Amino acid sequence: xxxxxxxxxxxxxxxxxxxxxxxxxxxxxxxxxxxxxxxxxxxxxxxxxxxxxxxxxxxxxxxxxxxxxxxxxxxxxxxxxxxxxxxxxxxxxxxxxxxxxxxxxxxxxxxxxxxxxxxxxxxxxxxxxxxxxxxxxxxxxxxxxxxxxxxxxxxxxxxxxxxxxxxxxxxxxxxxxxxxxxxxxxxxxxxxxxxxxxxxxxxxxxxxxxxxxxxxxxxxxxxxxxxxxxxxxxxxxxxxxxxxxxxxxxxxxxxxxxxxxxxxxxxxxxxxxxxxxxxxxxxxxxxxxxxxxxxxxxxxxxxxxxxxxxxxxxxxxxxxxxxxxxxxxxxxxxxxxxxxxxxxxxxxxxxxxxxxxxxxxxxxxxxxxxxxxxxxxxxxxxxxxxxxxxxxxxxxxxxxxxx
Amino acid sequence: xxxxxxxxxxxxxxxxxxxxxxxxxxxxxxxxxxxxxxxxxxxxxxxxxxxxxxxxxxxxxxxxxxxxxxxxxxxxxxxxxxxxxxxxxxxxxxxxxxxxxxxxxxxxxxxxxxxxxxxxxxxxxxxxxxxxxxxxxxxxxxxxxxxxxxxxxxxxxxxxxxxxxxxxxxxxxxxxxxxxxxxxxxxxxxxxxxxxxxxxxxxxxxxxxxxxxxxxxxxxxxxxxxxxxxxxxxxxxxxxxxxxxxxxxxxxxxxxxxxxxxxxxxxxxxxxxxxxxxxxxxxxxxxxxxxxxxxxxxxxxxxxxx
Numbered sequence: 001x002x003x004x005x006x007x008x009x010x011x012x013x014x015x016x017x018x019x020x021x022x023x024x025x026x027x028x029x030x031x032x033x034x035x036x037x038x039x040x041x042x043x044x045x046x047x048x049x050x051x052x053x054x055x056x057x058x059x060x061x062x063x064x065x066x067x068x069x070x071x072x073x074x075x076x077x078x079x080x081x082x083x084x085x086x087x088x089x090x091x092x093x094x095x096x097x098x099x100x101x102x103x104x105x106x107x108x109x110x111x112x113x114x115x116x117x118x119x120x121x122x123x124x125x126x127x128x129x130x131x132x133x134x135x136x137x138x139x140x141x142x143x144x145x146x147x148x149x150x151x152x153x154x155x156x157x158x159x160x161x162x163x164x165x166x167x168x169x170x171x172x173x174x175x176x177x178x179x180x181x182x183x184x185x186x187x188x189x190x191x192x193x194x195x196x197x198x199x200x201x202x203x204x205x206x207x208x209x210x211x212x213x214x215x216x217x218x219x220x221x222x223x224x225x226x227x228x229x230x231x232x233x234x235x236x237x238x239x240x241x242x243x244x245x246x247x248x249x250x251x252x253x254x255x256x257x258x259x260x261x262x263x264x265x266x267x268x269x270x271x272x273x274x275x276x277x278x279x280x281x282x283x284x285x286x287x288x289x290x291x292x293x294x295x296x297x298x299x300x301x302x303x304x305x306x307x308x309x310x311x312x313x314x315x316x317x318x319x320x321x322x323x324x325x326x327x328x329x330x331x332x333x334x335x336x337x338x339x340x341x342x343x344x345x346x347x348x349x350x351x352x353x354x355x356x357x358x359x360x361x362x363x364x365x366x367x368x369x370x371x372x373x374x375x376x377x378x379x380x381x382x383x384x385x386x387x388x389x390x391x392x393x394x395x396x397x398x399x400x401x402x403x
Numbered sequence: 404x405x406x407x408x409x410x411x412x413x414x415x416x417x418x419x420x421x422x423x424x425x426x427x428x429x430x431x432x433x434x435x436x437x438x439x440x441x442x443x444x445x446x447x448x449x450x451x452x453x454x455x456x457x458x459x460x461x462x463x464x465x466x467x468x469x470x471x472x473x474x475x476x477x478x479x480x481x482x483x484x485x486x487x488x489x490x491x492x493x494x495x496x497x498x499x500x501x502x503x504x505x506x507x508x509x510x511x512x513x514x515x516x517x518x519x520x521x522x523x524x525x526x527x528x529x530x531x532x533x534x535x536x537x538x539x540x541x542x543x544x545x546x547x548x549x550x551x552x553x554x555x556x557x558x559x560x561x562x563x564x565x566x567x568x569x570x571x572x573x574x575x576x577x578x579x580x581x582x583x584x585x586x587x588x589x590x591x592x593x594x595x596x597x598x599x600x601x602x603x604x605x606x607x608x609x610x611x612x613x614x615x616x617x618x619x620x621x622x623x624x625x626x627x628x629x630x631x632x633x634x635x636x637x638x639x640x641x642x643x644x645x646x647x648x649x650x651x652x653x654x655x656x657x658x659x660x661x662x663x664x665x666x667x668x669x670x671x672x673x674x675x676x677x678x679x680x681x682x683x684x685x686x687x688x689x690x691x692x693x694x695x696x697x698x699x700x701x702x703x704x705x706x707x708x709x
Binding site for chain 1: 545615616644647
């Protein structure tokens with residue numbers, strides 16, 4: 001589960017991680033109030049207005065139809081107001097969003113941390129993530145902050161460092177020192193970085209996170225080390241331990257159909273294609289998407305109905321798939337193991353009749369326990385559907401209905 | 404022969420008296436699996452499905468001689484159940500539970516280092532050795548006895564592969580569901596190695612999906628090991644978008660090297676017969692075994708010269 005920058009920063013701050021201070025606002029008026037408040041508490045003279053959406057590249061991104069960037073510097077309270085007006089309620093397009101962008105309903109008014117001073121400011125990159133091959137957490141960091149890390153990895157891989165954490169003893173002080181030295185820091189900034197890393201890792205473990213990406217981590221001109229951005233992803237499987245973090249979920253950032261599917265216990269991911277599918281099991285569901293593509297179509301979704309493919313669930317799944325107007329055909333692919341195919345077939349027939357007319361061709365492939373009986377139920381139901389037993393037959397039928 | 408579980412396996416069920424445990428233990432017993440009891444803390448001394456219930460895994464090992472355990476306990480308690488089984492001396496621990504936090508699995512993985520046991524899963528369908536033992540949630544009838552071994556991250560896709568294999572006139576020795584989580588006990592490579600060393604297994608089906616490097620690691624090992632047996636591979640998720648979790652917690656494309664395309668390329672380069680369509684798995688295995696002269700005289704495996 002992803003959370004917003006302002007939420008991530010609040011979580012980090014709770015664990016003692018120094019952050020760029022800010023106050024979230026939903027209207028231009030709130031934004032101005034937030035700016036005044038920040039001026040009082042931090043002494044900042046300028047502000048940064050930051051769009052809060054779940055996508056990267058906000059700084060380079062633009063509000064649809066305008067030249068307004070998703071992250072902008074405001075040098076006066078009037079600027080705060082006008083920039084917030086430009087952003088709030090409008091769609092922001094970045095490299096990571098669709099071409100229509102994502103609606104911005106909150107802006108974070110943040111203190112300006114790039115103020116001039118005795119030493120030059122410097123940006124770093126720090127992330128914490130799981131090394132799947134080793135089954136251990138790793139801190140990845142670089143002197144090249146403020147840039148897309150994939151670009152850094154491509155152009156200057158020697159500037160990316162990794163520090164593996166031994167689960168027996170956790171992150172050690174010497175590792176924090178190593179990181180601060182490798183980043184070329186000394187004095188106050190060195191101390192600040194060791195504390196930053198230690199607090200950051202403590203937050204990562206305590207929140208059951210699956211990824212932290214802090215880009216940039218900034219050394220200010222007065223040698224403070226602070227998180228200027230925060231990308232925090234939480235392990236969905238760990239959320240049962242953190243009701244406070246679960247409450248940070250912003251469903252408006254997700255596809256509404258995906259949210260609805262989730263409420264019905266269906267694992268659904270919306271895609272861009274023209275053939276919907278309903279499958280039991282995640283692996284078979286991905287394989288079904290692949291076979292749709294090989295048959296000349298494009299998968300419109302991933303949908304795992306799980307082990308209990310009864311009439312109510314099947315009906316819900318059909319409704320979810322059909323919300324997508326691009327869907328020109330639906331392939332149902334169920335391998336009945338413990339669940340008997342004839343029961344699933346009856347569920348499909350009942351669901352279909354319950355829904356009245358479905359205006360796209362449906363291909364139903366039921367294989368496994370009682371597959372022959374299941375095909376008979378489908379064939380004798382009078383429904384306008386195609387039935388198949390072998391996977392190849394189903395693929396051929398997809399080809400046929402698309403042509 | 405078979406690997407991991409067989410007729411002699413003495414199986415216990417952790418989470419025996421729960422809904423899932425009860426249902427699947429019943430199915431396993433019906434299949435002929437030698438289930439010697441189960442564990443539910445606090446219910447020790449009673450019987451369930453006509454088998455003894457123990458309070459601890461240690462009791463089950465001491466009193467019933469258990470050496471294989473299958474775990475159905477809920478995600479919050481599953482890591483603890485795995486560690487209890489390992490501590491008690493269970494040799495093969497099969498964890499079906501889906502949804503265990505990654506942080507818990509990091510601890511489990513560390514705990515198991517140096518212990519004389521093997522963890523399969525979590526988030527897997529289990530292991531079946533045809534006609535010998537079913538220690539999992541798969542439909543037993545799909546796995547007819549034969550000479551093909553299966554290693555897979557996915558449940559229903561394993562049933563699909565087995566069904567196609569049987570319809571192609573072959574059968575299964577052992578099918579190992581390794582699980583779809585980011586951290587799992589037995590890797591693709593380790594499972595393939597078990598089957599590669601099983602004399603009754605003549606061919607191997609390796610089913611992977613997007614995310615991680617397990618299939619690439621296995622492919623490189625297969626090549627380094629001399630491609631002793633034909634391996635048919637399929638990777639699900641060619642059409643999956645980057646950065647989205649596709650059902651299984653581990654099925655997510657992170658970079659350029661864990662896409663289906665990248666994995667298949669490495670697998671092909673390592674001599675694996677990769678099929679693009681999941682409908683071709685059984686056919687490809689049948690063809691590979693028919694083409695493979697070594698199968699006619701399996702003793703040639705050890706000392707063949709290419």
